[in-house]
Amino acid sequence: MTGGFLRRIARRWPLIVLLTAIPASAQTERQRNVQDRWYNPDKPQPRGDALLRYHMLAAHNRARAAVGVAPLVWNAALANEAEAYARILARSRTFKHSDKSQRSKPQGENLWMGSVGGFTYAEMAASWVNERRYYKTRSVLPDISTTGDWHDVGHYTQVIWRATTAVGCGVASNDDDDYLVCRYSPPGNVYGQGATEGGSRSK
Numbered sequence: 001m002t003g004g005f006l007r008r009i010a011r012r013w014p015l016i017v018l019l020t021a022i023p024a025s026a027q028t029e030r031q032r033n034v035q036d037r038w039y040n041p042d043k044p045q046p047r048g049d050a051l052l053r054y055h056m057l058a059a060h061n062r063a064r065a066a067v068g069v070a071p072l073v074w075n076a077a078l079a080n081e082a083e084a085y086a087r088i089l090a091r092s093r094t095f096k097h098s099d100k101s102q103r104s105k106p107q108g109e110n111l112w113m114g115s116v117g118g119f120t121y122a123e124m125a126a127s128w129v130n131e132r133r134y135y136k137t138r139s140v141l142p143d144i145s146t147t148g149d150w151h152d153v154g155h156y157t158q159v160i161w162r163a164t165t166a167v168g169c170g171v172a173s174n175d176d177d178d179y180l181v182c183r184y185s186p187p188g189n190v191y192g193q194g195a196t197e198g199g200s201r202s203k
Contacts, residue, residue, distance in 0.1 A: 044117030047171070052121050053079075056169045056182065059125035063132070063159050067196050075166040075185065078107065082181040083170025089113075089179040090172040108158050108187035112180040116173050124180050128155035140194045150189075157195040161188025 053074055061071040085098045095113050100106075112124050134145045135153045142150040144157060158164070161184070169182040188195070 045120045047117075052169060052171060055121035056125055056167065059122060059129060060159050060167055063129045063156070067137075067160050069160055069162050069196055070165075072165060072167045072184075075168045077104070078166060078168025078183040078185060079170055080168070081107070081170075082109075082168050082183045083172065086170045086172035086179045086181040089181070090174045090177070093174060093176075095179075103183075105185065106187050108161070108164065108184035108189065110155050110158055110182045110184075113177050116176055116178050119178065121171075121180075124178075128159055131156035135195075138194065138197065140197075141189060141191050144195065154189055158184055158188040160195050162196050163190075163193075164188045 057072065057074055064071055081104065088098075089095060089111075095111065097109055097111065110128055112127055114124065131153045134147050135156055136144050136146055141157075144150050145153045150157075163186050164184045166185045167182055169180060171178055171180050173179065
């Protein structure tokens with residue numbers, strides 16, 4: 001197979017990464033294996049700020065409702081910071097977390113990257129929510145994953161983290177990829193706490 005063909009295949013699947021209160025590796029093997037269906041690779045998916053807000057809130061709040069956690073509200077300031085960082089990623093063609101010191105306040109952060117125009121906003125968010133397959137209910141960080149590695153569920157637990165009340169997201173693109181950044185306040189994935197119990201629990 002030609003190098004161009006291999007590159008097209010490699011670009012089909014999204015990359016996802018999270019920032020939490022504990023240092024995290026960029027992406028685990030199981031996260032790389034949480035893949036969405038590929039829809040119409042030659043037809044760009046709908047885009048726009050209102051559509052992004054709708055689908056991000058819908059996906060987050062459906063996941064939260066499923067575990068009995070209150071819905072998130074959209075925060076414009078978080079969205080502006082998220083979009084600004086997404087532009088940095090797209091311009092530099094890098095995929096890494098922002099420096100905590102450059103944020104206006106403590107924030108959680110989920111990242112996603114996929115082939116430009118190839119995924120709907122709902123599919124992007126689903127990449128994070130799909131990690132629930134590994135989630136251990138009523139457990140505390142870091143013992144929250146059936147795999148033994150909490151990073152395998154870290155995006156999902158940030159999505160459903162009870163103490164988090166607000167989210168804001170932004171998307172930016174280059175010729176090859178879309179970059180989605182979501183910011184959360186207060187940040188989730190706090191060591192020694194549970195995602196849905198709202199506090200520390202003894203084992």
